[in-house]
Amino acid sequence: MSNLLVGDVYGKIIEAVIRDSKTEFEENGVSTATLSDLEKEWKHKLSQKDVAHMSWDPKPVPPQPVQQVPIPAQSLPSVATNHAQPSYSTYHQQPQPNGATRIKVENGPEQQYHGLPNSYPQSMPDGQGGQVRAAQLAQQYAQARGIAGGLALPGQRPQSMQPQNQTQHQAQQMYMHQQRQQQAALQQQQAQPRIKVENESPQLHQGGFQQHPRPPNPAYAQTDGADEGLEEWQAYIANRRATTAEQTERADHMMRDAVLQNSASLESGLMMTLDELPKGARSKKRQGKARAADKSVVAAGPSIPQLDGDYDEDEKPIKDEDDVDAINSDLDSEEDPTGDLDEDDDDFGDSILCTYDKVQRVKNKWKCVLKDGVMSINKKEWVFHKGTGEFEW
Amino acid sequence: MANANQNFYELYRSTSIGQTLADTLDELISSRRIEPQLAMRVMQNFDQNIAAVLGEKVKSRLNFKGHLDTYRFCDEVWTFIIKDVTFKMVDTGQQERADRVKIVACQSKDKPEK
Numbered sequence: 001m002s003n004l005l006v007g008d009v010y011g012k013i014i015e016a017v018i019r020d021s022k023t024e025f026e027e028n029g030v031s032t033a034t035l036s037d038l039e040k041e042w043k044h045k046l047s048q049k050d051v052a053h054m055s056w057d058p059k060p061v062p063p064q065p066v067q068q069v070p071i072p073a074q075s076l077p078s079v080a081t082n083h084a085q086p087s088y089s090t091y092h093q094q095p096q097p098n099g100a101t102r103i104k105v106e107n108g109p110e111q112q113y114h115g116l117p118n119s120y121p122q123s124m125p126d127g128q129g130g131q132v133r134a135a136q137l138a139q140q141y142a143q144a145r146g147i148a149g150g151l152a153l154p155g156q157r158p159q160s161m162q163p164q165n166q167t168q169h170q171a172q173q174m175y176m177h178q179q180r181q182q183q184a185a186l187q188q189q190q191a192q193p194r195i196k197v198e199n200e201s202p203q204l205h206q207g208g209f210q211q212h213p214r215p216p217n218p219a220y221a222q223t224d225g226a227d228e229g230l231e232e233w234q235a236y237i238a239n240r241r242a243t244t245a246e247q248t249e250r251a252d253h254m255m256r257d258a259v260l261q262n263s264a265s266l267e268s269g270l271m272m273t274l275d276e277l278p279k280g281a282r283s284k285k286r287q288g289k290a291r292a293a294d295k296s297v298v299a300a301g302p303s304i305p306q307l308d309g310d311y312d313e314d315e316k317p318i319k320d321e322d323d324v325d326a327i328n329s330d331l332d333s334e335e336d337p338t339g340d341l342d343e344d345d346d347d348f349g350d351s352i353l354c355t356y357d358k359v360q361r362v363k364n365k366w367k368c369v370l371k372d373g374v375m376s377i378n379k380k381e382w383v384f385h386k387g388t389g390e391f392e393w
Numbered sequence: 394m395a396n397a398n399q400n401f402y403e404l405y406r407s408t409s410i411g412q413t414l415a416d417t418l419d420e421l422i423s424s425r426r427i428e429p430q431l432a433m434r435v436m437q438n439f440d441q442n443i444a445a446v447l448g449e450k451v452k453s454r455l456n457f458k459g460h461l462d463t464y465r466f467c468d469e470v471w472t473f474i475i476k477d478v479t480f481k482m483v484d485t486g487q488q489e490r491a492d493r494v495k496i497v498a499c500q501s502k503d504k505p506e507k
Contacts, residue, residue, distance in 0.1 A: 005451075005453070009446060009447075009450060009451060010410050012446050012450060013410060013439075013442055013443050013446050014410075016438075016442035016445070016446065017414070017435065017438050017439045017442050020438040020441075020442065021434070021435045021438050024431060024434045024435065024438070025427075025431065028427070028428060028430075028431050030426070030427055030431065034421065034426050034427060037421075037426075038417055038418070038421060038435075041417040041420065042413055042414055042417045045413035045416060045417060046409065046410060046413045049409050049413065051409050349493070349495060350478075350491045350493065350494045350495070351407075351494065351495045351496070351497070352494060352495070352496045352497070352498075353404050353405055353407055353408055353497055354404075354496070354497075354498050354499075355402070355404075355498055355499050355500065355501040355502065356471055356498035356499070356500065356501060357501045359466075359471055359498075366461055366464070368471075368473075368498070370455075370496075370498055371448075371501050372444065372447035372448050372451070372501075373447075373455075373498075374405060374408045374410075374447070375455075375480075376408070376409065377480065377489050377491050377494070378489065378491065381408070381409060382455075382482075383447060383451050383453070384451065384453050384454060384455040385447070385448075385451045385452050385453055385454060386454050386455070387454065387455035387456070387457065388454075388455070388456050388457075389456075389457045389458070389459075389475075389496075390457075390458050391458060391459045391460060391461040391473075391475055392460055392461060393460075393461040393462075393464070
């Protein structure tokens, strides 16, 4: 007998079964395609079990190395660039005809922006149109930044922005502000001495900001758009903290439940003395009730910890040797023999299914003659025509 | 275990080939492509054909030894639990070892069945 022959034998069995079933299928009006599918799927499942090399299995193909296509990272920034550029170009085009008008509207909030840390609540009422546009621009910049390489875009164009409208400045400034949120305190200190200077500049000229010296602090020129960004960021932070607090509390509850369960399982009575163990079938009923109760309690939360004690008492299963009323004997087997025989572990259990010709016993020596058997040993299958066994009981 | 009409054991349905056939038929029944009665007929065909192939096509022989842990004889079916088993294939001389083997054996067809 050989494991290699099993594949041929199984192939013959499948052919015979399919051939004999063809008539049945036709009588029932089922198409032959279904029969073919049955055969294919049957072979496929058998091959998947990998208990033997089947006659229909192809030769093992060496695994091809997985070729990972490198994601062209360069294309992403280009996409971002292309995406951002039109926005810039539109900005360049649209505000130009109405540049003067818009500048006037947005002067007010821009004034207040320089006093950002101090006058933040004052920035809202005026220039809402500009703020809306700035918010939209900020979203676009955020998307561009999220893809890749978008960070560089606004920084690369500050000079081009300077001669343009203030709305463009606001958008850029919002973006810069979002990057520097952690430096808000520092900017506060820097902004305070500048309030006086910058409050005067927009009053002088509409393009006052354009003339404002940018190099020392480009973000300094940001105006009402940055106020909105700060407000949104603070709201976002508050939400995040609230969510984190909820999740932390929930996680604490989960951890506590898990710890209680573990402690209950550890204190399941295994370490308890015999005197403390309950007796008889009533204890089993109490086990069931206690378990059910305990499960519900655990599921509900740690509100009733005292039930753990009841659960511990009734957890250990009753054995004859522990029951005082049981009739014990040294001849009693420790294991339950029916459990061994009734075990159904196809995956891990080795088994032989066959017919017997003869089974003999002399004292404790057994001999048997088996026929037409299928063996499953160590996850491999074998077949035999005749088998002889000798064992000692 | 034997089907009175067909006189073939359903013993071999627990093998891997039998289980895969049953699983495949279950899938076809679930997808309503075949009727359960047809599936039963296919399984009966399987019982018949596997017994025939094993009896006619297979010629290999096997010897094995071990320690008998449990035995049972009920309804003409022997069930053994053997521990520390050593298998030896007569044809190839190949040997296999297993810690625990369960043997289920129905009465051979050579003997009259009840």
